[in-house]
Amino acid sequence: MAPSGSRSVKSGCKRVVYWIPVLFIGLVVAWSYYAYVLQLCIESIEHLAEKVIYLLVFHVVFVMFVWAYWQTIFTRPASPLKEFHLSCSDKELLEREDRGESQQEILRRIARDLPIYTRTNSGAIRFCDRCQLLKPDRCHHCSVCDRCILKMDHHCPWVNNCVGFSNYKCFMLFLTYSLLYCLFITATDLQYFIKFWLNGLPDTQAKFHILFLFFSASTFSVSLASLLTYHCWLVCKNRSTLEAVRAPVFCHGTDKNAFSLGVGKNFRQVFGDEVKYWPAPVFSGLGDGCSFPTCLVNVDPEQACTSPTGSNPANKSAAEGRQFSSKPLTDSQSRLLTSTPSWSESDSATGRKGANNPVMIIENEAWPVRDGGDTQSQ
Numbered sequence: 147m148a149p150s151g152s153r154s155v156k157s158g159c160k161r162v163v164y165w166i167p168v169l170f171i172g173l174v175v176a177w178s179y180y181a182y183v184l185q186l187c188i189e190s191i192e193h194l195a196e197k198v199i200y201l202l203v204f205h206v207v208f209v210m211f212v213w214a215y216w217q218t219i220f221t222r223p224a225s226p227l228k229e230f231h232l233s234c235s236d237k238e239l240l241e242r243e244d245r246g247e248s249q250q251e252i253l254r255r256i257a258r259d260l261p262i263y264t265r266t267n268s269g270a271i272r273f274c275d276r277c278q279l280l281k282p283d284r285c286h287h288c289s290v291c292d293r294c295i296l297k298m299d300h301h302c303p304w305v306n307n308c309v310g311f312s313n314y315k316c317f318m319l320f321l322t323y324s325l326l327y328c329l330f331i332t333a334t335d336l337q338y339f340i341k342f343w344l345n346g347l348p349d350t351q352a353k354f355h356i357l358f359l360f361f362s363a364s365t366f367s368v369s370l371a372s373l374l375t376y377h378c379w380l381v382c383k384n385r386s387t388l389e390a391v392r393a394p395v396f397c398h399g400t401d402k403n404a405f406s407l408g409v410g411k412n413f414r415q416v417f418g419d420e421v422k423y424w425p426a427p428v429f430s431g432l433g434d435g436c437s438f439p440t441c442l443v444n445v446d447p448e449q450a451c452t453s454p455t456g457s458n459p460a461n462k463s464a465a466e467g468r469q470f471s472s473k474p475l476t477d478s479q480s481r482l483l484t485s486t487p488s489w490s491e492s493d494s495a496t497g498r499k500g501a502n503n504p505v506m507i508i509e510n511e512a513w514p515v516r517d518g519g520d521t522q523s524q
Contacts, residue, residue: 165288167303168219178362179208182331190338201333204245207330211323214427218320219305221313224435226295229260231279248449256280264394282403282436286388296435299386302384311435316414316427318377325370331363382411408430446513 182204193199232240236256243249253271257280264283265273272281277294281287286298288308297311309317339360342353380390384406393402406412415424415438418430 164303164306168306171215171304174362175212178331178359181359182335185352185355186335186338186359189350190356204330204334207323207327210425210427211320211327214316214320214323214496216307217316217427218302218309218313219307221316221429223291223293223298223308223309223310224312225284226279226285226294226296227434227436230282230436231277232256237278253280263396263440265397267395269395269397283438284386284389284394285436297386297438298388299380300388311431311433315429315431317373318381318416319425319427321370321374322375325367325374328363328367328370331359332367335360335363347452381416382409382412384415405438406441407439 160320183201187197187201187204191200240249242254243252250270253273257271260280260282262271262280262283264272272279272285272429274287274294276287276292279294281294282296284297285294287294287300288298290301291308295310296309297314299309299314299317301308302317305317305320307313322430338356342356357380380387383390383403385402389402391401394404394406407415415432421431423430433460
């Protein structure tokens with residue numbers, strides 16, 4: 147009992163420590179609200195029109211910033227669908243095998259019915275021992291959350307959450323609105339900062355808050371601008387932070403641009419089709435997080451690995467897209483790739499549930515299209 151109780155206490159302490167950065171940000175934001183609204187706008191600004199305009203704009207930006215931050219923190223990271231988890235029989239079969247090659251044969255057999263195209267550096271099927279599942283493309287196991295996260299970007303201590311498929315848009319908007327928040331405070335506080343610094347205004351309690359508010363907002367603006375610029379670049383390239391550090395591995399080798407469909411389509415994959423939802427920190431992206439359209443123009447048929455059916459990765463993408471029966475695409479998701487589409491159907495490929503699904507192949511890009519249902523969202 148002692149070891150179990152010790153582990154429980156240790157785990158509880160870790161959870162408390164993980165919330166310290168979030169608490170720090172919350173205290174800074176609360177103080178900035180008090181300093182700007184009460185000490186600057188109400189106590190220091192004399193012109194009524196200027197005061198009203200500043201307060202109005204400030205509260206709009208503040209609400210959007212807090213909303214985006216809240217969504218980034220409390221949106222549960224999406225995990226792989228049940229189709230990627232091993233069944234009880236597969237687990238027993240895998241445990242009975244001692245040799246790595248025999249285990250890989252079992253995993254390859256299971257992966258044949260799933261849209262999995264990325265591999266380990268050695269060319270093996272990506273398998274998570276802790277979660278007992280085959281990792282979908284762009285999925286990684288987070289040691290802090292102790293779970294596999296779809297399209298994992300990174301684990302952010304400032305939100306105490308994994309940034310991935312379900313909340314990456316919220317994270318981007320959090321960076322955007324927090325930068326706007328800091329820039330607005332810096333711009334509107336500048337003239338009063340100069341006046342207090344040059345002793346142009348009475349030496350009151352507001353002086354400290356206005357001076358420190360300017361220093362804090364301008365400093366945060368620099369770091370936030372750098373971080374937001376980097377993640378905008380990632381969105382344009384359709385890469386995660388992990389993929390920028392280490393390119394995904396396919397049968398034909400590493401390919402850092404494998405998931406890039408062009409700037410416009412890459413952006414819509416994160417923010418969605420409908421412009422009205424872009425500013426709101428709610429999920430509106432395209433896809434189910436388990437399968438992604440890939441640019442296959444770099445595949446060398448002579449170097450490509452052979453699937454159990456003897457097809458190259460491009461053909462495997464189409465065949466397995468028909469077999470996979472996870473959550474379907476909505477009309478908006480299908481429109482992501484609308485560019486002189488051609489449709490092909492095959493009656494020979496059947497899925498786990500016995501359903502045939504058409505595959506849309508567009509300019510060397512392939513995405514399985516499924517009938518009915520809703521997309522996965524958080």
